[in-house]
Amino acid sequence: MLLAIRHLSFLGLYSLLSLLCLSSSHAQEWTRFRGPNGSGISEAATVPTEWTEDQYNWKVDLPDAGHSSPVIWKDRIFLTSADPDSLTRHLLCLSAKDGSTIWQQKTSFSKYKVHKINTYASNSLAVDDKYVYVLWQTKEESSISALTHNGQPVWSVPLGDYKSGHGTGSSPIVYNETVIIGNDHDGSSSFLLALDRNTGKEKWRVPRLSDRACYSTPCVFEQKDRRTEIIFTHSFRGITGIDAESGHVNWEIDVFGRHAQRAVGSPVIYKDTVIGSSGFTTAEKNVVIVKPTGSGKQSSVEEVYRLFKSVPHIPTPLVYQDLLYLITDTGILSAYEADSGNTVWQKRLGGNFFSSPICINGYLYCTDVDGRVSVLKTGDEFKLISEQELGEDTRSTPAVAGGVLYLRTRSTLFSLGG
Numbered sequence: 001m002l003l004a005i006r007h008l009s010f011l012g013l014y015s016l017l018s019l020l021c022l023s024s025s026h027a028q029e030w031t032r033f034r035g036p037n038g039s040g041i042s043e044a045a046t047v048p049t050e051w052t053e054d055q056y057n058w059k060v061d062l063p064d065a066g067h068s069s070p071v072i073w074k075d076r077i078f079l080t081s082a083d084p085d086s087l088t089r090h091l092l093c094l095s096a097k098d099g100s101t102i103w104q105q106k107t108s109f110s111k112y113k114v115h116k117i118n119t120y121a122s123n124s125l126a127v128d129d130k131y132v133y134v135l136w137q138t139k140e141e142s143s144i145s146a147l148t149h150n151g152q153p154v155w156s157v158p159l160g161d162y163k164s165g166h167g168t169g170s171s172p173i174v175y176n177e178t179v180i181i182g183n184d185h186d187g188s189s190s191f192l193l194a195l196d197r198n199t200g201k202e203k204w205r206v207p208r209l210s211d212r213a214c215y216s217t218p219c220v221f222e223q224k225d226r227r228t229e230i231i232f233t234h235s236f237r238g239i240t241g242i243d244a245e246s247g248h249v250n251w252e253i254d255v256f257g258r259h260a261q262r263a264v265g266s267p268v269i270y271k272d273t274v275i276g277s278s279g280f281t282t283a284e285k286n287v288v289i290v291k292p293t294g295s296g297k298q299s300s301v302e303e304v305y306r307l308f309k310s311v312p313h314i315p316t317p318l319v320y321q322d323l324l325y326l327i328t329d330t331g332i333l334s335a336y337e338a339d340s341g342n343t344v345w346q347k348r349l350g351g352n353f354f355s356s357p358i359c360i361n362g363y364l365y366c367t368d369v370d371g372r373v374s375v376l377k378t379g380d381e382f383k384l385i386s387e388q389e390l391g392e393d394t395r396s397t398p399a400v401a402g403g404v405l406y407l408r409t410r411s412t413l414f415s416l417g418g
Contacts, residue, residue: 029072029073029074029401030042030070030071030072030399030400030401030406031071031072031073031126031127031128031174032071032124032126032127032171032172032173032174032217033069033071033124033126033171033173033217033266033397034069034217034266034316034356034358034397035358035399035400037219037220037268037269038173038217038218038219038266038267038268038316039268039269039318039319040268040316040318040356040357040358040359040397041318041320041358041359041360042358042359042360042361042400043360043361044360044361044400044403044404044405044417045361045403046403046404046417046418047360047361047400047403047404047405047416047417047418048416048417049363049375049385049386050375050385050386050388051388051416055416056414056415056416057098057404057415057416057417057418058098058099058414058415059099059412059413059414059415060094060099060100060412060413061411061412062079062081062090062092062408062411062412062413063081063083063090063092063104064081064082064083064084064088064090064121064411065081065082065083065084065119065121065410065411066079066080066081066082066119066120066121066122066396066408066410067118067119067121067122067169067354067394067395067396067410068080068081068121068122068123068124068125068171068396068408069124069396069397069398069399069408070399070406070408070413071124071125071126071127071132071399072096072127072399072401072402072406073127073128073129073132073149074096074402075095075096075097075402076093076094076095076096076102076149077092077093077094077095077096077406077413078091078092078093078094078125078127078132079092079094079124079125079408079413080092080121080123080124080125080134081119081121081411082109082119082120082121083120084111084119084120086108087108087109087110087111087120088106088107088108088109089106089107089108089109089120089121089136090104090105090106090121091104091105091106091107091125091134091147091151092104093132093149093151094413096401096402096404096415099413099415103150103151105151107136109136109138110138110139110140110141112138112139112140112167113139113164113165113167114166114167114168115165115166115167117354117395118166118167118168118169119167119410120167122167122168122169122215123135123136123137123168123169123170123171123172124171124217125171125172126171126172126173126174126179127149127174128174128197130148130149130197130198131146131147131148131149131154131197132146132147132148132149133145133146133172133174133179133197134146134147135170135171135172135181137159137162137168137183137185138161138162138168139161139162139163140161141158141160141161142158142159142160142161142162142183143156143157143158143159144156144157144159144172144179144181144193144195144200145157146179146197146200154198154200155199155200156200157195157200157202159183159193160189161187161189162183162185162187162213163185163186163187163213164185164186164213165186166213166262168213168215169215169264170182170183170184170214170215170216170217171217172217173217173218173219173220174197175220175228175230175244176244177196177197177198178194178195178196178197178203178244179194179195179196179197180192180193180194180195180218180230181193181218182214182216182217182218182232182234184208184210184212184213184214184232184234185210185213186210186211186212186213188209188211189207190207190208190209190210191205191206191207191208192205192206192208192218192230192232192240192242192247193205193206194230194244194247203247204246204247205247206242206247206249208237210234210236210237211236212234212235212236212262213262214233214234214235214262214263214264214278215262215263215264216232216233216234216263216264216265216266216267216276216316217266218230218231218232218266218267219231219266219267219268219269220244220269221241221269221274221292223272223292225295226292226294226295227243227244227245227250227295227296228243228244228245229241229242229243229244229250229292230242230244231267231269231274231276232267233263233265233266233267233276233277233278234263234278235256235261235262235263235278236254236256236258237252237254238252238253238254238255238256238276238288239252239253239255239267239274239276239288239290239301240252241274241292241299241301243296248296248297250292250295250296250297250299251292251299251300251301252301253290253301253302253303255276255286255288255290255303255306256276256278256279256286256288257284257286259280259283259284260280260283261278261279261280261283261284261285262278262279262280262313263276263277263278264277264278264313264314265277265278265312265313265314265315265316265317265356266316266356268316268317268318268319270289270319270324270338271338272291272292273289273290273291273304274289274290274291274292275287275288275289275317275319275324276288276290277311277312277313277316277317279311279312279313280313281313281314281329284308285308285311285312285313286306286307286308286311287306287307287308287311287312287317287326288303288305288306288307289303289304289305289306289338289341290302290303290304291304305340305341306341307326307336307341310326310328310332310334310346311326311328311334312326312327312328312329312353313328313329314329314353314354315327315328315329315353315354315355315356315357316356316357316397318356318357318358318359318364319338320359320362320378321362321378322337322338322339323335323336323337323338323344323378323379323380324336324337324338324341325357325359325364325378327349327353327356327357327366328353329352329353329354330352330353331348331349331350331351331352331353331368332346332347332348332349333346333347333348333349333364333366333374333376333382334346334347335378335380335382344380345380345381345382347382349366349368349374350368351368351369351370351372352368352369352370353366353367353368353369354369354395355367355368355369355394355395355396355397355398356397358397358398358400359378360400360405362377362378363375363376363377363378363385364376364377364378365398365405367390367394367397367398367407369393369394369395370393371389371390371391371392371393371394371409372387372388372389372390373387373388373389373390373407374386374387375387375388390407390409390412390414391409392409392410392411392412393409393410394407394408394409394410395410396408396409402418403417403418404416404417404418405417
């Protein structure tokens with residue numbers, strides 16, 4: 001009898017632990033660019049900090065090229081690529097187990113101008129428990145669509161033209177029952193948009209004059225005693241807080257100036273503050289921390305501090321355990337006290353960076369354009385653990401799900417750990 005009770009207790013404990021693991025795994029799903037709310041942070045303890053070629057679970061060739069990052073739901077990986085010669089885009093669903101193709105869709109598009117280092121597949125996807133969301137933007141015809149995890153079309157919403165001599169790069173996000181995009185481009189028809197995720201029906205639209213294509217991806221700002229806001233950044237409009245339900249502009253702070261620039265790095269949240277960035281590769285760049293106060297129509301916002309030396313134009317900031325990490329486009333990695341902006345340490349890694357840093361279990365993974373991954377221990381001292389070579393150029397930010405790290409180069413996807 002005692003053995004039976006112990007056996008049942010063990011089964012109960014095992015079931016509880018299993019549920020906790022499933023809950024933790026669910027929370028770690030990498031459903032958008034840079035994972036949970038764009039933070040770039042995973043607590044997975046099963047990704048190595050140094051590795052050899054034979055430690056990859058698998059690596060697969062991708063059709064053509066792209067800079068978009070993978071998004072993952074359970075055992076499926078979704079990503080895009082494009083052929084600049086045949087003008088064909090690919091939407092891919094791969095098995096997380098072995099990298100095999102579950103399904104693939106091809107669509108043609110009209111050629112448009114992109115920056116020489118951009119691709120025709122630089123917008124990352126978004127995914128939730130029902131659908132995968134695809135944002136295709138071109139000069140003449142743009143759209144956002146929802147498909148099932150099996151590739152069946154659900155709805156598609158035309159967005160009109162998208163004007164930019166540099167191409168595209170912003171990605172959609174999902175908040176509750178809503179799909180949200182920032183559609184800032186060089187034309188006068190820019191807008192922020194929220195759609196019902198099940199039907200594609202418009203929930204709200206915020207028209208705005210932008211005069212500049214920006215590629216930052218929004219994030220969600222949730223604070224006690226405040227209505228939830230969606231945060232957008234734009235080079236000439238600054239940082240904006242939009243009521244998530246109504247689309248009302250609660251606050252906007254013009255912090256980046258009027259010099260030639262473009263907001264490429266995405267906003268991130270630290271405690272009750274918002275961190276935004278904008279700049280130009282060879283000119284002035286700013287990382288600005290602001291603090292919204294009040295709620296709804298009574299909202300206001302103030303600048304807390306800014307950083308303008310050795311800060312990035314393209315890579316997105318990362319905050320982990322009260323330290324703010326910035327990697328510049330030219331490879332200078334810095335750690336700051338996130339509350340004050342005081343410098344903790346600064347070191348040159350070398351190389352050039354378009355990929356944004358991510359943090360896994362307390363380690364930074366920084367990938368340069370030549371495919372070198374520098375792994376560093378977070379903390380108040382610079383500690384380089386290893387440097388790994390992927391063997392191909394990349395401008396894609398890695399993804400983590402199910403305890404596995406996914407590294408995407410221009411035409412290859414790697415699976416590591418787990």
